Amino acid sequence: MTGRRPWWKTVLGVVLTAFMLFPVYWMVNVSFTQTRDLRADPPHWFPWDPTLDGYRAVLDDQLPALGTSILVGLGCVVLTVAISAPAGYAIALLRLPGAGALSFVLLVAQMIPAVVMAMGFYAVYVRLGLLNTIGGLIVADSTIAMPFGVLLYTAFMSGIPRELIQAARVDGAGHWRTFRSIVVPVSRNSTITVSLFAFLWAWSDFIFASTLDRNGDLVPITLGIYQYIGNNTTQWNSIMATAVVASVPAAILLVVAQRYVAAGMTAGAVKD
Amino acid sequence: MTTLEARRRGPSATQWAAVGFAAPLLVYLILFYAFPLWRNVDLSVHDYTIRAFVQGNAEFVGFEKYAEVFSSATFPVALWNTAFFTVVSIAFQYVIGLALAVFFRSGFRLSGLLRAMFLVPWLLPLIVSSSTWAWMLSSENGIVNTVLGAFGAPQINWLTSPDTALVAVTVANIWLGIPFNLVILYSGLQNIPGEVYEAASLDGAGPWKQFWSITVPLLRPVSAITLLLGLVYTLKVVDVIWIMTTGGPGNSTTTLAVWSYREAFGTGQPDFSPAAAVGNVLILIALVFGVLHLQLQRRQEVS
Numbered sequence: 001m002t003g004r005r006p007w008w009k010t011v012l013g014v015v016l017t018a019f020m021l022f023p024v025y026w027m028v029n030v031s032f033t034q035t036r037d038l039r040a041d042p043p044h045w046f047p048w049d050p051t052l053d054g055y056r057a058v059l060d061d062q063l064p065a066l067g068t069s070i071l072v073g074l075g076c077v078v079l080t081v082a083i084s085a086p087a088g089y090a091i092a093l094l095r096l097p098g099a100g101a102l103s104f105v106l107l108v109a110q111m112i113p114a115v116v117m118a119m120g121f122y123a124v125y126v127r128l129g130l131l132n133t134i135g136g137l138i139v140a141d142s143t144i145a146m147p148f149g150v151l152l153y154t155a156f157m158s159g160i161p162r163e164l165i166q167a168a169r170v171d172g173a174g175h176w177r178t179f180r181s182i183v184v185p186v187s188r189n190s191t192i193t194v195s196l197f198a199f200l201w202a203w204s205d206f207i208f209a210s211t212l213d214r215n216g217d218l219v220p221i222t223l224g225i226y227q228y229i230g231n232n233t234t235q236w237n238s239i240m241a242t243a244v245v246a247s248v249p250a251a252i253l254l255v256v257a258q259r260y261v262a263a264g265m266t267a268g269a270v271k272d
Numbered sequence: 273m274t275t276l277e278a279r280r281r282g283p284s285a286t287q288w289a290a291v292g293f294a295a296p297l298l299v300y301l302i303l304f305y306a307f308p309l310w311r312n313v314d315l316s317v318h319d320y321t322i323r324a325f326v327q328g329n330a331e332f333v334g335f336e337k338y339a340e341v342f343s344s345a346t347f348p349v350a351l352w353n354t355a356f357f358t359v360v361s362i363a364f365q366y367v368i369g370l371a372l373a374v375f376f377r378s379g380f381r382l383s384g385l386l387r388a389m390f391l392v393p394w395l396l397p398l399i400v401s402s403s404t405w406a407w408m409l410s411s412e413n414g415i416v417n418t419v420l421g422a423f424g425a426p427q428i429n430w431l432t433s434p435d436t437a438l439v440a441v442t443v444a445n446i447w448l449g450i451p452f453n454l455v456i457l458y459s460g461l462q463n464i465p466g467e468v469y470e471a472a473s474l475d476g477a478g479p480w481k482q483f484w485s486i487t488v489p490l491l492r493p494v495s496a497i498t499l500l501l502g503l504v505y506t507l508k509v510v511d512v513i514w515i516m517t518t519g520g521p522g523n524s525t526t527t528l529a530v531w532s533y534r535e536a537f538g539t540g541q542p543d544f545s546p547a548a549a550v551g552n553v554l555i556l557i558a559l560v561f562g563v564l565h566l567q568l569q570r571r572q573e574v575s
Contacts, residue, residue: 009380016372017386023447024392026415027404039413087297094290102294104566109305111562113508115533116551119544120308122536123315126325143304150297175289204397206511211537222399226515229403236407243400250395258388261395265455 027247031055031240038236054241062242065224068134069203072220073249075138076202077195080149084194085187088153089179093165103154106147117143118211125212132216140208145198152264156190157183193264196257203249221246315548325544337549346523346531350550354507354527357442362502364446366495369453374487376454377461387458394451402515405444406431409516431517434524441513441525448512449505453498460494461487493572500565507558514538528554 018025030038031054032047090096091103121140122131130136160183168178184191209223219227225242228235253261316337324330341347376387393401408415409430417427430440464487472482510529513519519526519534526534528550535547 006380009375009378010382013375013380013383013386016375017389020390020447020450021392023401023404023408024396026408027400030407043413043415043418083296083300086293090290090293094286094293096290096294097287102297105301107566108559108562109301111504111508111558112305112309113510113529113532113551113554113558115508115510115529115536116312116548116555117305117308119315119532119536119548119551120310120312121304123311123325123544124308139304146297146300175286175293179293200395204399206397206399206515207533214537222397225399225403229515239403240407243403246400247396250392250397254388254391254395258391261391262388262455262459265394265452266459 024247027240027243030236031244033237035235035237038234051237054235054237054239055245057235057238058241058245061228062221062224062245065219065221066245068218069220069222069246071134072138072141073199073202075134076142076145077198079138079142080145080198081191081194084146084149084153085184085191086179087150088157088187088190089183091150091154092157093160093183094175103151106150109143109147114144114207118207121208122211130212132213134218137208137213137220138202140212141202141205142198144201144205145194148197148264149194152194153187153190156187160186189260189263192257193260196253196260197264200249200253203246312548312551315544316546316552318545320544320548325542330545333545337545338553341546341549341553344546346526349523350526350528350531353438353523353525354529356438357445357509357513357525357527358503358506360442361445361449361506362499365449365453365502366457366499368446368450369498370457370491370495372450372454373457373461374483376458387454390454391451393448394455398448398511399515401448402444402512405440405447406516409440409444432521434521437517437521437525441516444516445506445509445512449502452505453502456498456501457491457494460491460498463494464490493568496568497565497572500561500568503561504558504565507554507561528557 029044029047032050032052033044034049034051035053037044037049091099096102117140121136125131125136164182164186165178168182173181203220204222205220206222206226209220210226213219213223221242225239225246228239228242317332317334318324318330319333319337320330372390376383409417411417411427411429411432414430416430417425420428428436430436468486468490469482472486477485508529509527510533513525513527513530514533517525518538519530532547532550532554535543535550
């Protein structure tokens with residue numbers, strides 16, 4: 001901002017960031033550590049003698065779980081976008097009757113504890129035989145992102161110039177046509193943000209997975225790690241290797257889509 | 273003009289179209305929000321055992337389960353733990369987040385990159401960060417004890433001693449929440465015009481004075497929303513605590529949310545009715561703060 005950019009601030013910033021990210025470094029460090037060195041005293045601050053055993057264990061044990069998580073994440077993205085984009089259009093551009101009440105309901109829905117939703121879903125699923133199914137988990141996980149998706153689309157679409165919509169209407173386009181060929185393409189950034197969060201939240205979900213998909217053949221990666229911890233309390237290098245692999249989507253997001261992430265985090269809390 | 277037309281002819285074609293576009297969401301909300309929530313209330317007023325669950329013939333007991341929950345010895349403990357965990361978490365998250373936001377706002381080389389790196393804890397799956405913290409805090413080989421030991425501190429059983437377990441999970445949760453506070457407060461800071469600071473510094477106000485007489489008052493609305501959202505989010509935390517301590521040792525890290533989770537899913541003997549009752553109490557607490565949050569946000573939009 002000012003012409004003067006003191007270096008000491010950069011140094012302090014690097015130190016603070018290093019301190020903040022130390023747990024992440026430690027996770028990576030432990031994932032490369034030999035099993036016999038895990039309990040070394042003093043601990044190995046750096047994997048001088050790295051091993052890939054942990055990652056080999058991931059490949060052997062967790063590939064199906066990773067596949068399940070990707071499937072559940074993508075399913076959530078499709079479901080969330082398919083429902084929230086048209087709803088945002090209805091609220092923002094078509095003067096939906098009762099839109100104010102609906103927005104209020106969505107804000108409140110975001111505040112319901114996941115554990116309560118999990119119990120409700122369990123009670124419903126146990127009757128319908130949907131426990132331990134991928135479809136059931138996709139629906140439950142999508143409830144995490146759905147209110148956020150609708151609110152984000154609504155906020156963005158409210159800013160689309162009316163003239164653009166009017167012009168399409170004058171040209172004879174119906175509501176569906178306007179939505180598909182104008183509103184959806186213009187809202188591309190919102191779709192990216194909603195998809196990112198829907199995927200990330202579904203990928204990270206532990207509560208729904210651990211309650212609705214406990215005994216499934218196909219468990220997602222979060223539950224894979226959890227069961228791993230329960231079974232191999234000594235193999236922390238394998239556990240941490242799994243954790244590193246489970247963090248890959250987050251890392252990719254940070255690198256390729258950081259501005260969408262920050263935009264999405266702010267959207268829920270601060271109005272422009 | 274259009275509203276007048278709509279009034280004359282009843283719902284317009286556009287409004288019917290609006291209902292059509294919103295219909296999937298309405299169906300979704302009824303099936304996947306309202307119905308599970310209603311089932312949850314239903315669970316809490318019946319005596320559901322696992323057998324009654326499958327057969328669907330649970331006995332109606334009214335508010336008996338709520339009475340059981342309130343008179344349980346766990347209730348005051350869980351309430352205190354929830355209060356401690358929530359208040360201490362958001363207080364530290366907010367103060368650290370604000371300090372970092374002010375620091376990053378001053379703009380220096382690499383500040384954008386470093387600020388992005390601070391998002392990492394928020395993006396990681398909770399199971400990943402929680403198990404990493406559990407390993408770092410482990411009694412004998414944990415890095416935290418090793419570092420403290422280098423300064424002559426005795427071994428601390430962070431997660432296995434009832435005296436420190438609640439502090440340990442709170443520390444991990446503070447770490448998790450810093451990015452959220454940083455991002456929100458940073459964007460709030462950016463909405464304060466730079467001229468205000470320039471004018472103040474022309475008047476001879478130093479950075480400390482500027483912080484207290486400009487930043488703090490002008491940031492108050494954003495701060496209130498950040499704190500309330502933090503409160504609502506922290507109230508419902510289960511994963512972090514469950515993965516690190518499963519609410520133990522004893523009940524020393526059992527919050528209301530963890531208690532509910534444990535009753536329903538955490539033991540071999542699922543006890544859904546009291547779990548649902550605890551969950552509904554939790555919803556009520558969250559809603560009180562949630563409505564407060566909405567009220568604040570609305571007032572902010574008006575002004």
